Amino acid sequence: MEDSEGSIELDLVAAPARSSGRRLRGAVAQQLGIAIVGGAIGPGERLTGEIEHAALLEVSRSAYREAVQVLAAKGLVESRTKAGTRVLPRSRWNLLDPDVLAWAFAGEPDPGFTQDLFELRAVVEPAAARLAAIRRTAEDVAALHAALHRMRRHTLATEAGRAADRAFHDAVLQATRNDALISLSASIGAAVKWTTQYKQRLRALPRDPIPDHARVSDAIAAGDAAAAEAAMRALVELALEDTRRSREA
Amino acid sequence: MEDSEGSIELDLVAAPARSSGRRLRGAVAQQLGIAIVGGAIGPGERLTGEIEHAALLEVSRSAYREAVQVLAAKGLVESRTKAGTRVLPRSRWNLLDPDVLAWAFAGEPDPGFTQDLFELRAVVEPAAARLAAIRRTAEDVAALHAALHRMRRHTLATEAGRAADRAFHDAVLQATRNDALISLSASIGAAVKWTTQYKQRLRALPRDPIPDHARVSDAIAAGDAAAAEAAMRALVELALEDTRRSREA
DNA sequence: CTTGCGCGAATTGTCGGAGTAATACAGACG
């Protein structure tokens, strides 16, 4: 391959950024994943030609195949002999997979899908707050307070502040002691991250989010399930309203 | 490999059942996945020795590596140079991934996790029924009626009946027109499938599930959001009670 | 003319081996 560069200038796919810690196949998977989730490839039928596609990306067939395995594991593609590997319909995708979510928000996020994620939060998080209020331990309350404290110090304008925001929501899910909900935490957290970032990008946030979060924290600490649920519902709905307003603005 | 069988009788891992349509690597991934999710390997640190482990399973390194990539994509393991591939803590697993769910229920299902899944259903499905009542189309109502009809004809004692049950719940999620919830449908559906099967296995179902489902269907068809949410909540809670009772019996 | 069967070609699947890169660990050094 040491002499192929002279004749072929097919860098159009942009050399996979392997600087990102991820191994080469991870970069290939990310690249293909973004192309698929972003709609650049389309849920019809593509990716034919294993060897030629690998050559196009300037990686070996092994690396390309392992990347495709990752995509197949997330339900994005399906490989069958003779028929090639085709992109599956969107309904088969594991949209809540953290990687898939990251890929979905790598480009311009789809407003409709962002709305869907907020709706999911509106369904899950209030119920989670209710369970958390019933089952929280002293450690859970401490984690909530710590996250809230970090949110106060930094604002949502800084990455540290947004990380604290995610830590807060994660702490609520953790306190439910429900493995299925905790697993959703990774997805919810990603949704919170991307939507908050999206909201921030358009204009400075118009409202102080601290009181909303404090109300949730206090209700959970007090063990008041109904109040925790109501406070969290208000929080999510206000966040949704902010996002919608900033999109229309 | 044609002569290796004579000296080595290490079939203890049981020849990967590749008859199941799945390719060899899929069988390896399933085998490892069940071992991990089932707790046979433990979230500590294992799977060291890529070549030797591949030899143990009597597959090539390529197939073994691709299987490991699948597991890594689902958050079960993490590979790092020099340190080997270690099983990640349970909190990092994508428990809602359909494959992971299937592996979790391949052996004896963990009662605690089953309880967690029911709690997830209790959170998501009533809210989904509410949204479905608001947004359902004529096609959605037809799908609900068709599933209900199939449930009436076959019972939950037959596979066809259980498939109809899953189709019913899937139709509700579909009617929400929310991609995130629809994506959860695959997980919820798996949870419904396994828990129903688990319930069935212990003793004949003590209650007729048709009226509960019919109430949900009618409320959604009528566009009555509150009634749909209440009916679905009752359905899930009764199902949970059945499961709990059959576990204690 | 229609229908069924089998052969061939194209594509993914599987294999084994060689060389590279990264890193945990230990030992030397300040």
Next chain:
DNA sequence: CGTCTGTATTACTCCGACAATTCGCGCAAG
């Protein structure tokens, strides 16, 4: 006692070949 460097181990990448599968086409039989 802390830091640095070297080394050994492990996964990562690449390569080329062969096997398995299956779709499509042509041929033959009805």
